[in-house]
Amino acid sequence: MIEKIRLAKSAHAINDAIAQENRSIFKNAGLSVLNVISSPGSGKTSLMEALGKRLGKRLLVITGDIQTQLDKNRIEAAGARAIQIETRGSCHLTAHMINAELKKVSLDGVTNLIIENVGNLVCPSSYDLGEDSKLAVLSTTEGDEKPIKYPGIFIRAQAVVINKIDLLPYVSFNVDRAIGDIRKLRHDALILQTSCTTGQGMDEFYEYVVNARKSK
Amino acid sequence: MHEYSIAAEIAELVKQTAQNRPVKKITLAIGLLSGIFSDSLLMYLEIVLPEMGMENVVIETKEIPATFLCVCNTEYTANSMGELCPHCNGYERSIKSGHDCTIESIEVDDD
Numbered sequence A: 001m002i003e004k005i006r007l008a009k010s011a012h013a014i015n016d017a018i019a020q021e022n023r024s025i026f027k028n029a030g031l032s033v034l035n036v037i038s039s040p041g042s043g044k045t046s047l048m049e050a051l052g053k054r055l056g057k058r059l060l061v062i063t064g065d066i067q068t069q070l071d072k073n074r075i076e077a078a079g080a081r082a083i084q085i086e087t088r089g090s091c092h093l094t095a096h097m098i099n100a101e102l103k104k105v106s107l108d109g110v111t112n113l114i115i116e117n118v119g120n121l122v123c124p125s126s127y128d129l130g131e132d133s134k135l136a137v138l139s140t141t142e143g144d145e146k147p148i149k150y151p152g153i154f155i156r157a158q159a160v161v162i163n164k165i166d167l168l169p170y171v172s173f174n175v176d177r178a179i180g181d182i183r184k185l186r187h188d189a190l191i192l193q194t195s196c197t198t199g200q201g202m203d204e205f206y207e208y209v210v211n212a213r214k215s216k
Numbered sequence B: 001m002h003e004y005s006i007a008a009e010i011a012e013l014v015k016q017t018a019q020n021r022p023v024k025k026i027t028l029a030i031g032l033l034s035g036i037f038s039d040s041l042l043m044y045l046e047i048v049l050p051e052m053g054m055e056n057v058v059i060e061t062k063e064i065p066a067t068f069l070c071v072c073n074t075e076y077t078a079n080s081m082g083e084l085c086p087h088c089n090g091y092e093r094s095i096k097s098g099h100d101c102t103i104e105s106i107e108v109d110d111d
Helices: A013-028 A045-059 A071-078 A095-102 A152-154 A163-171 A173-185 A202-214 B003-018 B038-051
Strands: A001-010 A032-038 A058-064 A081-086 A110-118 A134-139 A159-163 A190-194 B024-032 B058-064 B066-070 B075-078 B093-097 B101-109
Touching: A001 A013, A013 A095, A013 A159, A013 B075, A032 A071, A045 A058, A045 A110, A045 A159, A045 A202, A058 A071, A071 A081, A081 A095, A081 A163, A081 B066, A095 A190, A110 A202, A152 A173, A152 A190, A152 A202, A159 A173, A190 A202, A190 B101, B003 B024, B003 B038, B003 B101, B024 B038
Parallel strands: A032 A110, A032 A134, A058 A081, A058 A110, A134 A159, A159 A190, B024 B058
Antiparallel strands: A001 B101, B024 B101, B066 B075, B066 B093
16 A cells, blocks of 8 residues: 655755754854855865964864865964865765764864865755854856856855955956845845955954854 | 755655655655756656665656745745846845755555
């Protein structure tokens, strides 16, 4: 006999359950957690280095890449703590991958945990890792059409950093268009403009990260 | 690539729910804003399900439109994120439906 079972469960139900477990670990440790998502090469790791210089060992970055420890080495050299996840082909981090690292690491002395996702504007936006909020990074060299072409992450990200803003004179990136499209996708997004090279907007970026912690 | 890992998650959840009973049908509701391409998801499910011991499963997919609630209190259905409120042409709105991919139900053989 055929039995019909009503599930009404998200396709991500297994990931989401582990994300909730991560969330309670973060809460118990009094941590604010950001999930940073962008295309490859937008400058995520450079932003993490800049934060590492200011926060030192109070900052822990879990960084994902297909392979290599390069990002971990850069972030540690800037003064922060770092864990590298090599996904060996997977295009995004999952709650399970983060959970496995949380079981191994001590969070003593850490005030800010940032998850630097695999460089990819599509898949990572669908996976809850247990973070408090998502930050999208968009750089001027990528073009101002990215928000409207890849809406998923810009709908979900509470904040957007437009990075490499110092290159505006050299690239055809219309800031007003990018901001207008980001607002169409999420009208209340916090939008920051930064340059890791000149330091423009970095104080605001630092304040945003630190206040994300205070506002918890 | 994205759909592959979603297919694997769905297959795992279905397997857990079926508890060794043969699975005959899976009904999925795919939201327009979920970022999931149903043809691609179906292709991967056809690979992943047999790998996990579930053969000849019928997969039914329903497309769930996007529904927004505008700050002007108009609720409207849209075919993309870019469609603004038909009443005030604004974009300050919240998403009411269409964000998720849900496994609505499965059918198992109880013999």
